[in-house]
Amino acid sequence: MKHRVEHLFLAPFLLFLAFFELYPLTNMAVRSFLDETSQAFTLRYYLNVFTQPHYVTAIRNSLLFASACSLVGAVAGTFVGYIAVTLPRNQRNFLLSLYSLPLTLSGLVVAFAFIVLLGRNGVLNLIVQRLFSLPRDFYFDIYSWPGLVVVYSFYQVPLMTLTMAAVFENLDRSLLEASRNLGAKPWQTWRYIIIPILAPGFLAGLSIQLAGMLGAFGTVLALVGGAKNLLSIQIYYHTSESTYNLPQAAALSITLIILIGCVLYALSRMEKKLRPGG
Template sequence: MNEGLARRFGAVPAGLLLALFFALPLGALLVSATEGNGAAFVRLAHDPLVVSALGHSLALAFAAGTVSLLVGLPLAMVLAGQPPQRRGWLLALLGVPLAFSGLVIAYGFILAFGRAGFVTSIVARLGADPATVGALIYTTAGLVAAYAYYLIPRVALMLYPAIANLDRRPIEAALTLGASPLRALFDVALRELWPSIAAAWCLVTSIALGTYGTALALAGTQINILPLLMYLKLSDGQTDFPQAAALSLVLMAVCTCVLALGECLARQRRH
């Protein structure tokens, strides 16, 4: 009896949560964005700042996702090769950056790499210009580094189980047949891991697309990206809710396309 009720109504709580915290806010955004027969979308299409923000957001997110993948994948491989006790400590340490908010991470980077940061001071003693070095953290490259700080652990934690459960027999067979370790890695292991790698890259890239707090604390409104452009639409006396809602829908659509791309690549690889 209880099992039948669970099968019939077990999804009701999840459905209610989805309706309250996704469907209703999304509906409110749609209503606000389509006021005046969609005039907000027309204004966005003719606003050069929106096109520029979209391009900068994609470039920033792709760079942050790629850097995170290039560092997180070897880190996951190292994790998979550790004994259980040491692996547990390493996994706990990897989870620390995920506990910080974007603002905390941004202020930490400012204290370390800003114009008066202790790393900048050390580099200045070696002869570098502290003004030049300290200004890097407030650029797009600095945002990529700050984003990668908390995206790398996500990549490593996502890919570690796939690597740990990877069937070693095809790799050993390739090595036995004369393939070099690097050839076996690329031709055998990465072919099996490709769906997980694509999903991890798309996930962290979509997170970077929508990140707001870190970018605001580091760059203010000096770098034109979609989340900060949305902030401008709701500040400085503008309070343009229809355009902010339209920008939200555009950003959500871009993030959804990136995630869908990862899923399509993963499915093609499985088949």
């Protein structure tokens, strides 16, 4: 009887998620198959997603952009995470808590900061121009794809750093010494000891990066509006702007969720394979 009462504590949580997350998402999945006016079954909206050029481009752009941002974040974050654990304790704690700040920071603030820093008249651009007496039309363009990758690294690098710092902290140094004492060459230590230990954490970090980036759009929207064609931006415009078309937005959303599901699944499969003994 005592346990019954305590299980009741779970009810508000489950009811809230059921009513405001599960029901809307299921409803969205159903509505993406229904014609808006006649309410008859249709595959039209999904057909659009895979045949209309601007949707196909959006999917391709989203995949490429998310991969680029995640790779930059994953590689740089691993490097920074490694540096972080070699720092003295108080410096490491400061760095790691500072790197948890972007997590709560509005995407619009980041957009604003980078417009002032690296925009057409951005401070850094002006400094570089003056220093090397470069022409006025020579500047780093944050409104281009590579520029957006740089802006998003403000989020991605710290996120990966936090993951990888934890992984490096758990790396048992005596394993490395043991492998050296047993006569392993450096590449063997890397191949058989270090990479298998780091891989699960690295892939988990990479999944967080990829899944997050596939759905991100706030900073892009603030910087370039709809000028960059991403799947998330298409969904946003179909839900809340002039191109209002809810069933199409629903089909695009379901596509995005499936895409993220596939990415997460593939990475978790890879993680299992890379595990020692896998």
